[in-house]
Amino acid sequence: MFRFVTVRLLQGLLVLLAIYAVTFFLVAATPGSPFSTERAIRPEILAQIEAFYGYDKPVGERFVTSVSNALRGEFGPSAVYANRSVTDIIAESFPVSLKLGSLALGLALALGIPVGIIAAVRQNSWLDYVPMSVSMAGICLPTFVMGPLLALIFGLIFELLPVAGWFGPEYVILPALTLGLYYAAYFARLTRGGMLEMLNQDWVRTARAKGVSESTIVWKHCLKGGLIPAITFLGPALAGIISGSFVVETIFQIPGLGQWFVKGALNRDDFLILGLTVLFAALIVVMNLLVDIVQVALNPRLKYE
Amino acid sequence: MALLEVSDLRTSFYTRGGVVRAVDGVSFTLDKGETLGIVGESGSGKSVTCYSLMKLIPEPPGRIESGTAIFDGQDLLRMSARDLRKVRGNRISMIFQDPMTSLNPYLRISTQLIEALRIHRDIDKKAALNKAIAALEEVGIPGASSRVHQYPHEFSGGMRQRVMIAMALITEPDLLIADEPTTALDVTVQAQILDIIKERQERLGTAVILVTHDLGVVAGTCDKVNVMYGGKLMESGTAEQVFYDPIHPYTRSLQKTIPSLQTKGADLYTIPGLPPDVSKPINGCAFYPRCPYPKVAQPEGERPQLVENGDGHCFADCRFCDSSAPIESVLPKHDAGDVDTAQDIREGEGAA
């Protein structure tokens, strides 16, 4: 177990390094520079600015400095917002995105998994058909349709919830729904599939022949295996929620990381892009590691190796 | 009074391809401690008969259309789900054909072994576990006290079937239904498993329904035999009657397929043709198209009922073939011109 986690962490670190390198050189190869503005700047001043940010050095050297800084948790200043460091920006907006993302994921799991289990247990009844049709619709609706639709219904027509900004707990509801419903639908379908596969196994018949009740069959005999597809999807779901948050934070005007990522890309803010990319990548790596650990814990046929 | 009395059991499956009459009016009785064999080719309805008794038929598509199965005074087919759960795993246990898929891979052997005990007996975990270990030892699993904590995938097929036997018998049921317990195992293990079932049964006084497609197995282990074909009984009686003195052409043909009864060096006999498609109506006799006896009439009407030939030996009274001659006389003779054995083929190649 310890060995497994260490090895996987080292692998994760390598992945992060690779992602860092790819992002760094892609950004460096992009035409233009973070310091170009609409007004002409005198060449000597531009040279000074470039020297301040280290842009006078060759790209290889900049990469080495950048990586060693990043290893110490330093992502440098924002190249566009002069008086703020990337770490500041992350520290300020990460909690916002974390709240939104974890609520969305929590909602997706809390809604999707029970619905999936019930649909499987009551296969071919309305408890199966209705949620599964709704979830199919949910999967087909992209975030940028779902978001405005929810805002229209709950914000404008019924005037129940605020549709933009980030001021109190009620402001998180619509964005979290927009982001989470899609994954709730996905988790419901995956859980239903997983549970159905378990319920049709020969060993369920063995359990029935022993006099085990139907509820015990679901909880004790089928749940572990039935949840595996949903758990496997947690890694991709997190990645999807992160990229979905770029859209949702823009729709609902939320000061989270997603907005900064969009701004950073538009402004050619090299340091910000790098910092955020590494952060997102690290989140996904950690999530995938957790998923692997849970999977081994659920499935006795897998071993830590 | 009989322990189990099944009469006119009919079970169908409503599939897209039509109504599959898997079991079509089967009746038999079983006394305490007795062993009943059910033999027949694949698809003859052996498993469905067993599952129907335990109400383990998936509904839909399956449906138990009619019949009664009186077990110790109560009709299994008309019990409430609750009462039925009290019988399952407690007074009637079951062993399934494929030990590789019949144990839950996500749960430890210990959990699965003690499950029935914990449901049906007032016993704490510790005591149940001790019983489970003892049960594993009784079916010959070495190192039972440590192996009991392992998962099914750590056991071989033969070992898993031993676990299934231990699990089924841990509550000392009155009736054990074993649905082809050895078919999925290799030949050397088959005999051991049958011996274990036999030994445990004698020790506990359990009645057994042993399903098999091997008439040879039946002869050695069973008191009584039902021969099934196309969802109906073709012949029933004591093992001796059915095995040594078969009456129905189907039973006689089956008997001819037992390898150890055939002359050494002769070709293995297999019944030509295929078992009937029970989703189509069967006219007169299900075995007619494959029957080796001279045909004397066109089959028509209801399939024949069982009639008794004295001493409880029953057979479907077929009037469409003349089965008076011994079967050897009607089987096609081996044609010397055919290139059949490996020896022949090798010689043939050498000559070419």
Ligand SMILES: Nc1ncnc2c1ncn2[C@@H]1O[C@H](COP(=O)(O)OP(=O)(O)OP(=O)(O)O)[C@@H](O)[C@H]1O
């Ligand atoms: N769930 C089901 N749905 C539809 N048809 C079924 C189902 N289960 C069994 N049958 C049909 O019922 C008939 C009898 O099947 P059964 O399993 O009892 O045969 P069997 O005698 O046990 O054969 P085998 O030796 O292959 O186990 C077959 O025609 C089979 O196709």
Ligand SMILES: [Mg+2]
């Ligand atoms: Mg069968």
